Amino acid sequence: MSRKPPEEFTRPTQVTLAAVLQVRDGVLQVLLWQRARDPFRNAWALPGGVLAADETLEASIRRHLATKVDLAEVAHLEQVSTYGDPDRNPVEWEIATAYLGLVPLGVDPSVPKDTTWHPVDDLPPTGFDHGAIIHSARDRLRGKLSYTNIGFALAPATFTLTELRDVYTAALGYDVSATNLKRVLLRRGAIVPTGGRRDPGRAGGRPAEEFAYSDNALEVTDPFATLRPPE
Amino acid sequence: MSRKPPEEFTRPTQVTLAAVLQVRDGVLQVLLWQRARDPFRNAWALPGGVLAADETLEASIRRHLATKVDLAEVAHLEQVSTYGDPDRNPVEWEIATAYLGLVPLGVDPSVPKDTTWHPVDDLPPTGFDHGAIIHSARDRLRGKLSYTNIGFALAPATFTLTELRDVYTAALGYDVSATNLKRVLLRRGAIVPTGGRRDPGRAGGRPAEEFAYSDNALEVTDPFATLRPPE
DNA sequence: GGAGGTTTACGACTCATAGTCAAAAACTAG
DNA sequence: CTAGTTTTTGACTATGAGTCGTAAACCTCC
Structure with missing residues (x-):
């Protein structure tokens, strides 16, 4: 039993996430899906998933987002921040790079049954650190609104x-x-x-x-x- | 030979990098070290290294930076962006999260022999995408100087x-x-x-x-x- | 077809922030 | 004491931004 596990076993999983924001009913809302499995069963989470070996980070978030909304309706997508706290995922070492997505007023994308919009200032219970990610995406939007x-x-x-x-x-x-x-x-x-x-x-x-x-x-x-x- | 490699073999290496900037001789400069080995032998690179399993991203960049400069002399450290192009490292799949570090005017940290300061507007040959990272760190600094x-x-x-x-x-x-x-x-x-x-x-x-x-x-x-x- | 209500557009005024410039102040060296 | 150097100060101007009142353009109802 002296064989060490290969170095690769100590690598984190890399995922991409997106906080997709839209003004609906006069309130800024974010697109979330409800988890069916542990961890955080029944809590709400941001769309996203694991990075593939041959894609860029932006390609990855686009691929995962496409399973939730029509990408043509996302008018803006930019990287916000990367979250690497070793405790952020209780079952696996996971690094998440978060994006901010924006959908114009008035469009109503069709979304899967487990996915709906929630006001960013009145969130349901969220899993992982997704609540913090949503708020920093909102802050990024607010900052940029005034000077871009x-x-x-x-x-x-x-x-x-x-x-x-x-x-x-x-x-x-x-x-x-x-x-x-x-x-x-x-x-x-x-x-x-x-x-x-x-x-x-x-x-x-x-x-x-x-x-x-x-x-x-x-x-x-x-x-x-x-x-x-x-x- | 039907055994697939474990899933972990498909995970990228996660590294942290820092563009540490300081005004020296009236010019904004960045701390770089010269690579002794391939890839990019003799090219200049940003300080940084692989993320450990029990540390946050910021702890990681602090640990690696400490091998190049006294951390007490870095007055500011903030995350800028994460680079995940699958081709950014020619020998290994590697994701890099880049930080911006700032050192006050006048201090002259002692640095290893392979490490020196270079004007950000007159860089030597750099490896990987580090040239682009340096410029986006500089742009982040310039933007924030005016409104923070x-x-x-x-x-x-x-x-x-x-x-x-x-x-x-x-x-x-x-x-x-x-x-x-x-x-x-x-x-x-x-x-x-x-x-x-x-x-x-x-x-x-x-x-x-x-x-x-x-x-x-x-x-x-x-x-x-x-x-x-x-x- | 007015009258009253509603919403948008426009102009006048004020205020805060920022850029420029010239003159005064405070020092050193000879 | 005089000339030279650097910093400080105040006046002036320009511009971007916030507020408010009034005019314009439409509706519906009587």
Whole structure:
């Protein structure tokens, strides 16, 4: 019994996870699936899975996400952080690289039966460290909303300023003024009027001007000045 | 020969790396060591090594860094990104989680013979994807300099405004005005006068007021407004 | 077809942050 | 004491951002 196990036996499993966020019912929500087996049976978890030998981390999270949602509906995907606490998984040594995914307002992807959306500020019991991962993904989104154009990934293809304001309000967790938002985003060249109008709702009101994110808005990740909370 | 290799044989090696940055000779530099063996023999590489089974990622990079520099001289350490391209290491499947480390101006850590500092904008031949990792660490630093107090980790314990201006200039790659820097950092409460003065150099000149980062400066990571390039 | 209600758009005002510049202050060396 | 050097300070300007009131454009109901 002097043979040591091969070195490979001491390697951790590498998994990728994604916190896919979307504004639904005026609230920022995250896509979770309910575990059927231990550990954390019946708790909710982020989509993801084990990294394959011939794929990049991003390819891996895309492959696993595709089993839960149509990838074409995920408008943005970026790596957030890697979690390697040896105790994070009670049954196996596992390293997880977490991604942030964003789905635009209005689309309603079809998802498997075990998978549903949950408000990020009112989560059900979650397994592993997924609760912390969700909150850091939300914080990443909030930070980037104010100084990049990442908001395009949460907004539909065309939108009114009120709709966009509601998206920002839900994602940031505080009110923003539509007047100010328009001036800021127009100056940045982030949004452009489409020329169209939107029918007012049945309650009446002036029809809203329709906007879209400009083409170059997608590439802009340089910091802008900040959108701050009111007062 | 129908026995499959155990599943563990298909797992990647997990390593941690650190881009340790410091302003030296008025230029932002990174700590590299020269490889003596293939792959990438004689090329320069970031300090780091394999993750052990009972340690966190941060503990791992601290353990490996300690073989190159005195950890007490690394004032800041944060995770930047994880690199998992299956081709990034030609001989082994390896995932690398990269950290950014910062060493204050003026300290000159003793380092092993194979290890020296190199300007980040004039790197020697580097192995693996370490060149790209260094540049993304530099970009992370530059971004955070303008909207957090991360600069404290690049400045000595006490400093004059001219010294601090020089640190910012070297790290950002563009001039900043000492007048403006003082006003901005004072308003943020990031720096406080120590009450002391600095002897003018042998060339004469008014003695400089001495400043230090305030205690709470270390915790502030909320975004501030931006420090932008001139003109 | 008004009147009243509702929603969006626009302009004026204020405030905070930031960039520039020139002059004053405080020192050294001769 | 004078000239030279470096730091500090205050004034001025520019710009980005927050607020608010009013006008515009639509609806429904009478």
